[in-house]
Amino acid sequence: MGVKLLLAGWYGQDDVLSGPEAPRPWLRRVEAWLREAAGDELEGTRVVESVQGPILLSRLHPAADDVAIVAAGKGRVVVSANTSMVGPGYHRYLCDLLHALGDALQVDWADSAITTAGVGDPTGYFHTGDASGIAPRMLAWLGEMAGRVLDFRRQGHSGAMLSLRAGHGFEHPGAVLTPLGPRDEAWLRAVREEPSRGQDIFPWWEPGRGAVEKLGRALSRIWTEMVWRPPLLEEERQLFRDVARWLEQAWREDPSLSFPWREWQQVLGYLGVGGTLAEEVSRRASAAPSGPLIGYRRGSVQVTLPQGWEIRIPGSLAEQRLADGSWVARDHRRSVRFLPLQDVEGIAPGPEHDLPYEFQHRGERVKGRATLQSESGEYRLTALCEAGEHRALCVVSFDDPEEQDWALGTWRSLDHAVAA
Numbered sequence: 001m002g003v004k005l006l007l008a009g010w011y012g013q014d015d016v017l018s019g020p021e022a023p024r025p026w027l028r029r030v031e032a033w034l035r036e037a038a039g040d041e042l043e044g045t046r047v048v049e050s051v052q053g054p055i056l057l058s059r060l061h062p063a064a065d066d067v068a069i070v071a072a073g074k075g076r077v078v079v080s081a082n083t084s085m086v087g088p089g090y091h092r093y094l095c096d097l098l099h100a101l102g103d104a105l106q107v108d109w110a111d112s113a114i115t116t117a118g119v120g121d122p123t124g125y126f127h128t129g130d131a132s133g134i135a136p137r138m139l140a141w142l143g144e145m146a147g148r149v150l151d152f153r154r155q156g157h158s159g160a161m162l163s164l165r166a167g168h169g170f171e172h173p174g175a176v177l178t179p180l181g182p183r184d185e186a187w188l189r190a191v192r193e194e195p196s197r198g199q200d201i202f203p204w205w206e207p208g209r210g211a212v213e214k215l216g217r218a219l220s221r222i223w224t225e226m227v228w229r230p231p232l233l234e235e236e237r238q239l240f241r242d243v244a245r246w247l248e249q250a251w252r253e254d255p256s257l258s259f260p261w262r263e264w265q266q267v268l269g270y271l272g273v274g275g276t277l278a279e280e281v282s283r284r285a286s287a288a289p290s291g292p293l294i295g296y297r298r299g300s301v302q303v304t305l306p307q308g309w310e311i312r313i314p315g316s317l318a319e320q321r322l323a324d325g326s327w328v329a330r331d332h333r334r335s336v337r338f339l340p341l342q343d344v345e346g347i348a349p350g351p352e353h354d355l356p357y358e359f360q361h362r363g364e365r366v367k368g369r370a371t372l373q374s375e376s377g378e379y380r381l382t383a384l385c386e387a388g389e390h391r392a393l394c395v396v397s398f399d400d401p402e403e404q405d406w407a408l409g410t411w412r413s414l415d416h417a418v419a420a
Contacts, residue, residue, distance in 0.1 A: 179224060222260060381396040392414070
């Protein structure tokens with residue numbers, strides 16, 4: 001579980017006449033306040049529904065899970081966040097931000113006595129302002145996790161990930177993958193014995209937004225989010241701009257830090273940025289040690305899809321979830337579209353249901369059949385897939401006939417976790 005904030009409070013209790021504001025409009029005010037207060041630290045927000053009430057999900061760091069703010073009705077508010085994925089600096093930042101939110105929107109937070117009931121800050125910082133307990137708590141958790149990963153490996157398993165957000169699995173060598181790159185088994189053994197040796201996986205260790213924190217933001221994205229090709233979508237271009245901006249700010253504040261010069265050069269090249277800075281980065285990149293470039297998405301990625309499905313795709317594909325319930329991944333030459341058929345219940349079968357099927361596949365949990373069509377130089381593999389009672393449509397498009405084996409392999413990589 002890591003170090004997790006679980007804070008309770010109440011808003012609007014002083015309004016005797018009208019009572020607390022309704023949950024959804026109050027969350028809209030929270031969202032607006034966060035956008036102004038967090039600024040460029042806010043990665044994004046969205047509101048979802050739950051049985052407890054509407055939830056505002058806000059992401060405040062590239063390596064962090066969403067901070068969940070639940071408006072549970074009658075002025076009740078609950079905040080949940082895992083901070084150990086990012087580090088003690090992030091924990092302090094988030095606690096301070098929530099205190100400022102409470103002051104601005106009149107939230108009365110529960111005091112430390114309620115921590116014993118499972119609600120509160122396990123480090124004590126939110127309630128007391130004493131930060132001395134944050135780092136020891138995170139390091140104790142890290143040491144425990146290092147031991148668990150070693151046990152996992154002794155049982156013959158591989159592919160362990162530590163502090164990476166759910167939704168994507170990366171095919172990359174290393175005993176364990178972290179937000180700041182892979183670590184080997186020697187690292188795991190050392191951290192199990194002395195957890196402070198693992199401080200290097202936390203992107204935000206020290207308090208404040210100094211050069212090290214900015215570099216940590218950039219490295220988190222370089223390792224887990226960057227697609228290593230020219231940007232296809234505006235969201236990708238903005239991601240490249242953010243990384244370039246954080247690297248430049250960190251370098252200007254503290255040029256003695258260790259920068260990913262070759263990857264920085266690639267980012268500036270994809271953006272078409274020139275000038276004095278680009279020349280300096282290029283010079284440093286030429287002098288940098290050789291070896292594999294960093295970034296998990298240079299290899300294949302296992303993506304978690306709706307309704308329990310999973311698929312393996314090249315990490316260079318841009319991903320989108322569309323309004324019709326489908327998921328699409330694409331670059332300039334290829335695309336993969338996935339639609340769980342339960343999401344289109346009641347819609348008449350399309351023409352793909354009547355196609356003659358040329359290819360059959362039967363995996364451990366998923367079976368399917370597919371047909372390949374070509375028109376005007378574009379090839380399209382259309383497949384119907386089944387996993388128990390679950391059914392889905394997968395369409396893989398490409399413009400180079402030599403990509404046919406890739407298309408078949410992508411379709412056949414579909415798996416279903418629930419069926420497992």
